[in-house]
Amino acid sequence: MCFFFFFYCFGNFFSCFINITFFKVFIKFKKLRKHNVIGCADSGICTCGKSATKAAGGAIPKTSRVAMLTQKEHFEIQEYPIPELGDDDILVKVEGCGVCGTDVHEWKGDPFGLIPVVLGHEGTGEVVYTGKNVKCDTAGKPLKVGDKIVSLVSLSMTPLKIEKILAVHKDIDRVDIVGQAVLFESALYAKMPEDMSEPLALAALDVAGAPAQARKLPKEGDKVLILGANGKSGVLCGWEAMKKVGPNGKVVGVVRNPKQVPDLMELGVYTDVIVADCTKPVEVMEAALAANNGEEYDLSICCVNIENCEMSAILPVKDDGLVYFFSMATSFTKAALGAEGIGKDVEMIIGNGYTKNHANITLDVLRESEKLRKLFDEKYV
Numbered sequence: 001m002c003f004f005f006f007f008y009c010f011g012n013f014f015s016c017f018i019n020i021t022f023f024k025v026f027i028k029f030k031k032l033r034k035h036n037v038i039g040c041a042d043s044g045i046c047t048c049g050k051s052a053t054k055a056a057g058g059a060i061p062k063t064s065r066v067a068m069l070t071q072k073e074h075f076e077i078q079e080y081p082i083p084e085l086g087d088d089d090i091l092v093k094v095e096g097c098g099v100c101g102t103d104v105h106e107w108k109g110d111p112f113g114l115i116p117v118v119l120g121h122e123g124t125g126e127v128v129y130t131g132k133n134v135k136c137d138t139a140g141k142p143l144k145v146g147d148k149i150v151s152l153v154s155l156s157m158t159p160l161k162i163e164k165i166l167a168v169h170k171d172i173d174r175v176d177i178v179g180q181a182v183l184f185e186s187a188l189y190a191k192m193p194e195d196m197s198e199p200l201a202l203a204a205l206d207v208a209g210a211p212a213q214a215r216k217l218p219k220e221g222d223k224v225l226i227l228g229a230n231g232k233s234g235v236l237c238g239w240e241a242m243k244k245v246g247p248n249g250k251v252v253g254v255v256r257n258p259k260q261v262p263d264l265m266e267l268g269v270y271t272d273v274i275v276a277d278c279t280k281p282v283e284v285m286e287a288a289l290a291a292n293n294g295e296e297y298d299l300s301i302c303c304v305n306i307e308n309c310e311m312s313a314i315l316p317v318k319d320d321g322l323v324y325f326f327s328m329a330t331s332f333t334k335a336a337l338g339a340e341g342i343g344k345d346v347e348m349i350i351g352n353g354y355t356k357n358h359a360n361i362t363l364d365v366l367r368e369s370e371k372l373r374k375l376f377d378e379k380y381v
């Protein structure tokens with residue numbers, strides 16, 4: 001299924017069950033972020049009190065059972081011991097989890113060379129144990145046993161014990177389970193909002209990096225092109241980009257199906273929506289330039305989770321412009337060599353799913369737009 005992990009990491013303890021390349025990357029990441037999340041009292045950013053939070057009642061599981069992808073389209077159930085929980089650790093009873101397109105690509109073809117690997121994406125659940133040094137979440141807000149939180153990192157990096165799979169929702173990329181997980185000291189997570197349901201919040205947080213980058217990257221007056229305009233990440237990016245570019249800017253969405261255009265224009269997240277096949281760069285460029293008075297764009301955002309869309313995102317962008325690939329189907333080789341081959345001097349950001357405060361930025365979109373909230377409720381919950 002989709003709830004799996006590469007390795008365990010609790011405090012300063014590591015037990016690795018994956019290739020050494022990924023292990024080294026994670027150690028480097030952890031050192032850079034040490035004491036920045038759970039052990040926040042050591043970093044000086046926590047202002048929510050000094051008393052330690054106690055563990056919740058109930059036995060802590062001694063082992064974690066996972067489904068390991070050992071070859072393409074083949075899982076094996078394996079079991080590993082859960083290390084002893086320390087003062088900087090938390091234990092979460094998982095109640096739901098999302099699945100993203102990256103998992104599908106890995107399941108079908110292992111394009112990232114990660115096998116043996118455990119797949120999965122953001123999970124949500126209830127805090128049932130916290131070490132004595134855990135007082136705040138990653139935003140510095142008080143955290144205690146009984147709080148509902150959502151993990152903002154892939155469950156491929158989260159030890160998880162699955163007790164029961166309740167339902168599989170293939171149409172909205174969600175699986176409901178009963179289980180437990182342990183978040184790392186360096187892991188990103190956030191408390192679940194009280195003003196929306198967990199499925200709704202998870203549906204948006206599944207692509208939290210995209211709208212946060214769409215707020216960060218454009219400037220006032222910029223012309224922005226969004227490929228994959230009808231998907232979750234596309235409409236959220238459109239909303240943030242429209243706010244950022246202002247009345248003198250423009251946000252143009254690209255879809256393949258002309259039937260999607262009226263509904264997208266009704267959402268108010270684009271100034272214009274064009275129809276083109278994102279695997280055909282010249283077709284996209286011609287339609288995009290026509291929608292922008294023949295001028296190239298300052299920024300393009302690719303939210304299309306299929307292969308061979310790199311040049312469609314690059315061609316319509318002017319020299320010194322930005323191209324942001326929010327898609328794990330992106331080939332760095334195709335993007336880099338393609339831009340070089342046509343002489344495009346653009347800055348490319350590939351696969352950056354995290355930026356500061358991305359969870360709150362994303363959830364705020366659903367608070368600000370009744371139409372988008374209704375869309376997510378009807379389509380993804």
